[in-house]
Amino acid sequence: TRSTRPQRMLKAVQKNATKGNPQSVISAIDYFCKNSEWAMNVGDEKGSILDSVVTEVNPSTVLELGTYCGYSTVRIARLLSPGTKLITLEFNPAYAAVARQIIAYAGLQDKVTLVEGSSGEWIPQIKERFGITTFDFIFLDHWKDQYLPDIKLFEECGLLRKGSVLLADNVICPGAPDYLEYVRNSPRYESRYYPAHLEYTKLEDGLEKSVFLG
Ligand SMILES: O=C(NC/C=C/[C@H]1O[C@@H](n2cnc3c(NCCO)ncnc32)[C@H](O)[C@@H]1O)c1cc(-c2ccc(F)cc2)cc(O)c1O
Numbered sequence: 001t002r003s004t005r006p007q008r009m010l011k012a013v014q015k016n017a018t019k020g021n022p023q024s025v026i027s028a029i030d031y032f033c034k035n036s037e038w039a040m041n042v043g044d045e046k047g048s049i050l051d052s053v054v055t056e057v058n059p060s061t062v063l064e065l066g067t068y069c070g071y072s073t074v075r076i077a078r079l080l081s082p083g084t085k086l087i088t089l090e091f092n093p094a095y096a097a098v099a100r101q102i103i104a105y106a107g108l109q110d111k112v113t114l115v116e117g118s119s120g121e122w123i124p125q126i127k128e129r130f131g132i133t134t135f136d137f138i139f140l141d142h143w144k145d146q147y148l149p150d151i152k153l154f155e156e157c158g159l160l161r162k163g164s165v166l167l168a169d170n171v172i173c174p175g176a177p178d179y180l181e182y183v184r185n186s187p188r189y190e191s192r193y194y195p196a197h198l199e200y201t202k203l204e205d206g207l208e209k210s211v212f213l214g
């Protein structure tokens with residue numbers, strides 16, 4: 001049977017990247033998406049903004065929603081301080097399997113806990129299962145209509161503290177209008193839009209950074 005796009009992306013990483021070198025894995029995926037097949041990774045332009053926010057926050061606790069093939073997982077994990085791990089949630093087993101291999105190829109498996117399951121099911125269990133009180137940094141890049149229900153779930157589960165930073169991909173394309181309206185109008189968040197482009201295209205897109213005010 002025909003291979004899947006994530007499987008072809010993994011092959012491109014194994015062929016073109018250097019084992020244990022996260023930057024070469026990032027470059028190999030971006031090259032594949034620019035020259036072979038578009039894929040919904042955050043990409044290099046928005047990825048640089050992601051890098052700068054992660055570096056600025058220097059988080060001790062990190063959550064990613066929507067691993068897909070692990071591109072942004074690798075971008076984030078490569079910047080974390082020694083001993084810091086990130087939790088990434090992915091409910092599609094085929095995508096999770098590819099992501100595990102891409103994360104391992106980058107040599108970052110010890111900095112990543114990939115949980116196969118849905119955010120709605122797992123967010124309420126994180127405190128007890130992982131001994132985490134609150135998250136310093138959360139990257140949202142899963143189904144766009146789930147951003148709003150999940151941020152409300154973070155509030156309900158007490159997973160945010162004064163200063164927690166949430167960064168959301170695709171707030172323009174495909175868009176998350178209800179999420180944007182919420183974080184931009186809620187007195188509990190200080191929100192800022194980072195304009196960029198949809199990965200590997202000239203279409204407008206951007207990231208929304210929202211700081212929880214407690
Ligand atoms: O749709 C986009 N991303 C979705 C990501 C889904 C991944 O996350 C996983 N996932 C989804 N919901 C959950 C969940 N919880 C929610 C369900 O319970 N819990 C755990 N994992 C979840 C999926 O299994 C996938 O691995 C997108 C589209 C374009 C795009 C733009 C323009 C175009 F023309 C075409 C496409 C650009 C982008 O950057 C994009 O991110």
Ligand SMILES: [Mg+2]
Nearest residue numbers: 042141169170
């Ligand atoms: Mg995205």
